[in-house]
Amino acid sequence: MTRTEATAGEPAQKKSAPTTPGAARHPVDERLPPARLGALGAQHVAVMYSGCVAVPLVFGAAAGLDTATIGLLVAADLLVAGLLTIVQSLGIGRLFGVRLPVVAGASFTAVTPMITIHGEYGLPAVYGAMLAAGVFGMLMAWPFARLVRFFPPVVRGTAVTVIGLSLVGTAVGLIAGDDPTAPGYAAKDRLALAAGVLLLIAVLTRFARGFLAQIVVLAGLVAGTGAAAALGMADFSAVGDADWLGLPEPFHFGAPTFPVAAVVSMCVVMLVVFAESTAYLMAVGDMTGRPVGVGDLARGLAADGLSAGLAGAATSFPDTVFAQNVSLVRMTGVRSRYTVTAAGVLLILLGLCPKLGAAVAALPGPVIGAVSLVMFAMVALTGIRTLGEVAYEGTHNGLIVALGLAAGMVPAVAPGIYAGFPSWFRIVAGGSISSAVIVAFLLNLFFHHLAPAANPPKEPS
Structure with a gap:
């Protein structure tokens, strides 16, 4: 290893250990009984559903779409997320997965650029640019994966920590309500319900054993929803009105168009999604005991590119690895990839069956918010643990982390701070994730690759 690489605190390149005949099956490849798979898959869907459907809801409202059209976007979003989750867990040869x-889900990173493109060029340009970005992503997956040495723990940890912290506000909004001026905002019954769910999850985590210990989040959701129904805080009336079968409509907004500025913007978004996914994929590899090599990473990133291509055709959204599901793997200790295969199947069913989607969508906000609060905080914890691997003495890594965290939190605490800047700048710097990744990446490049320290510390074993 070179002196520069040691300074960055980067581990030696890891490769997945091949499975030899007669060797014990790795926990990632463990095949669980169908009933257990179904429950664990449902738990994965439950913790990511609100975040996944929030993207089409936010974009649809900003684009002025009617309720029926937003419903089509939600269905397409779930369908693509399910397909990509299956691709990521099972893989397609040496190409994808x-x-x-x-678990794959719609990325918030793409929302602001999509809204900007819609305002300037219209919806056909949004999905044309997404198609082009999908092709770009599939072509760039292998070159980007080879840059993994520029994403050492100091960069990955900073990015993941910011992601977790910046998403806490979303969970709080589900618990208290989105409008602070509304009469029922932060009502005592909403806060009490959320506190009850959090308490139950804590108690079950402490005392539950066996399978129950692996589904504490699902148990909290079910119990919280039951309590909400008993208190009159849950409304499932929309479930009865929903159809049993609904198919997404490809190219719903007409033939795609490809304005150069829109295409470039979405390609930039694709690179940011890659950086986000890189941090998560490597974190999951570490926590499951199956380190992610260059080939693994390239196939995972190529799946992100595939998601953008499918989304452009199905009027959906580019997918990335979902933070709360990464936390769920750490929290439950269940490492089998087939649990998320089951989650992918459930997401496809939700996308094709509006009635099932309506049932999940009717879960009370305080209950979903309480669970999300735990998951997002666990995301931040994952980042903090990664930052614990970083060597700080005699390096500039402390400054990299500090400025990366600061840059990432600026858009979270002051969402309109870049409103007066050009659209391309808002696309790049307007999101917490992209800001943190870019600043940490560039500072790591500056301190450890372009201007290495005179006496870099030895890399911790």
């Missing part, structure tokens, strides 16, 4: 327990 990391073959780890990761």
Whole structure:
């Protein structure tokens, strides 16, 4: 290893250990009984559903779409997320899929650029640019994966920590309500219900054993929903009105168009999604005991590119690895990739069956918010643990982390701070994730690759 690489605190390149005949099956490849798979898959869907459907809801409202059209976007979003989750868990040959327990879902990174493109060029340009970005992503997956040495723990840990912290506000909004001026905002019954769910999850985590210990989040959701129904805080009336079968409509907004500025913007978004996914895929590889090599990473990133291509055709959204599901793997200790395969199947069913989707969508906000609060905080914890691997003495890594965290939190605490800047700048710097990744990446490049320290510390074993 070179002196520069040691300074960055980067581990030696890892490769997945091949499975030899007669060797014990790795926990990632463990095949669980169908009933257990179904329950664990449902738990994965439950913790990511609100975040996944929030993307089409936010974009649809900003684009001025009617309720029926937003419903089509939600269905397409779930369908593509399910397909990509299966691809990531099972893989398609040597082309796509990391073959780890990761769940794919719509990326918030793409929302602001999509809204900007819609305002300037219209909806056909949004999905044309997405198609082009999908092709770009599939072509760039292998070159990007070879840059993994530029994403050492100091960069990955900073990015993941910011992701977790910046998402806490979303969970709080589900618990208290989105409008602070509304009469029922932060009502005592909403806060009490959320506190009850959090308490139950804590108690079950402490005392539950066996299978129950692996589904504490699902148990909290079910119990919280039951309590909400008993208190009159749950409304499932929309379930009866929903159809049993609904198919997404490809190219719903007409033939795609490809304005150069829109295409470039979405390609930039694709690179940011890659950086986000890289941090998560490597974190999941570490926590499951199956380190992610260059080939694994490239197949995982190629799946992200595939998601953008499918989304452009199905009027959906680019997918990335979902943070809360990464946390769920750590929290439950269940490493089997087939649990998320089951989650992918459930997501497809939700996308094709509006009635099932309506049932999940009717879960009370305080209950979903309480669970999300735990998951997002666990995301931040994952980042903090990664930062614990970083060597700080005699390096500039402390400054990299500090400035990366600061840059990432600026858009979270002051969402309108870049409103007066050009659209391309808002696309790049307007999100917490992209800001943190870019700043940490560039500072790591500056301190450890372009201007290495005179006496770099030895890399910790």
